Amino acid sequence: MPRAGIVTVVGKPNVGKSTLLNRIVGQKLSITSPKPQSTRDRVVGIYTTDDAQMVILDTPGLLSPRYPLQEAMRTTARRALDDADVIVYLADATEGNPPSLEEAADLPSTPRAPIVTVLNKSDVMPESRRVEPLSEGAVVYVSALTGDGITEMMAKIAERLPESPFLYPEDEISTQPVRFFVAELVRETVLEQLHDEVPYSVAVQVEEYREERSPLYVRAVIYVERDSQKAIIIGSKGAQIRRLGEAARKKIETFVGSKVYLDLWVKVLANWRKNPGSLSRFGYQLATGKGK
Numbered sequence: 001m002p003r004a005g006i007v008t009v010v011g012k013p014n015v016g017k018s019t020l021l022n023r024i025v026g027q028k029l030s031i032t033s034p035k036p037q038s039t040r041d042r043v044v045g046i047y048t049t050d051d052a053q054m055v056i057l058d059t060p061g062l063l064s065p066r067y068p069l070q071e072a073m074r075t076t077a078r079r080a081l082d083d084a085d086v087i088v089y090l091a092d093a094t095e096g097n098p099p100s101l102e103e104a105a106d107l108p109s110t111p112r113a114p115i116v117t118v119l120n121k122s123d124v125m126p127e128s129r130r131v132e133p134l135s136e137g138a139v140v141y142v143s144a145l146t147g148d149g150i151t152e153m154m155a156k157i158a159e160r161l162p163e164s165p166f167l168y169p170e171d172e173i174s175t176q177p178v179r180f181f182v183a184e185l186v187r188e189t190v191l192e193q194l195h196d197e198v199p200y201s202v203a204v205q206v207e208e209y210r211e212e213r214s215p216l217y218v219r220a221v222i223y224v225e226r227d228s229q230k231a232i233i234i235g236s237k238g239a240q241i242r243r244l245g246e247a248a249r250k251k252i253e254t255f256v257g258s259k260v261y262l263d264l265w266v267k268v269l270a271n272w273r274k275n276p277g278s279l280s281r282f283g284y285q286l287a288t289g290k291g292k
């Protein structure tokens, strides 16, 4: 009997969750950025070997709730923990021994699923500083950046999965619609090209996606919170949005494997991060107080 199940990757912002997921799935699925909190959605990757299949969730980090967007992220992360068959608790090795997951995530109870504690960024930590971590269960040092330790980590995860037939066809790398990734690539480009307060005010929606056209036609809207941010994104005589569009188009072309016409727009949706209606429109789950 093969093994199969849901593997939830959880950890503080910036510990390398997205980098690890990309390393495992071998294709760029979840955006990575040196800025913390860039992942807001659950991104599902699927990793299949001869005898095991992992459906991997990248959670948006466990943050203390401060404003509605962060609360939505936290709710999403907790749901992902409830759904997990194996939890990968990722921490930064250079920060020393991590607190237990229950403590770090302020969980009401110990999760049902087995936990594999993974200490990342071993490439920037001398071997001599490795300690025997106190946490119970499996512990493994890895570098998501260089790939070091990933094979051992995958083996530790696989042996903890339940016996089960595969959940998805073997060649399927992701259950998320392509449009979602296209929107993420546009948002990643905004994070790369713009700094200061603009990036966190940005949400991207793909409003039209026409595969039957050649080149493939994508209309995407960048939503910001204020007119001043819209002006920054457009730039002088439209120079900034042209630069964004060109870089994002190249990434989308690599992702979908064909020529793309990217029709990029900017719209203001005042204070969308504080508005439950807008948050749910962009796919963020809101805390309901009812659990799952």
Ligand code: GDP
Residues within 6 Å of the ligand: 011, 012, 013, 014, 015, 016, 017, 018, 019, 020, 031, 032, 033, 034, 036, 037, 038, 039, 120, 121, 122, 123, 124, 142, 143, 144, 145, 146
């Ligand atoms: P996330 O917020 O947990 O999803 O973290 P990201 O995957 O976006 O990574 C945050 C930052 O840490 C990025 O600058 C990554 O390049 C960097 N990073 C991730 N994994 C490693 C690693 O194994 N070694 C080193 N040196 N840097 C890493």
Ligand code: MG
Residues within 6 Å of the ligand: 017, 018, 019, 031, 032, 038, 039
């Ligand atoms: Mg991330």
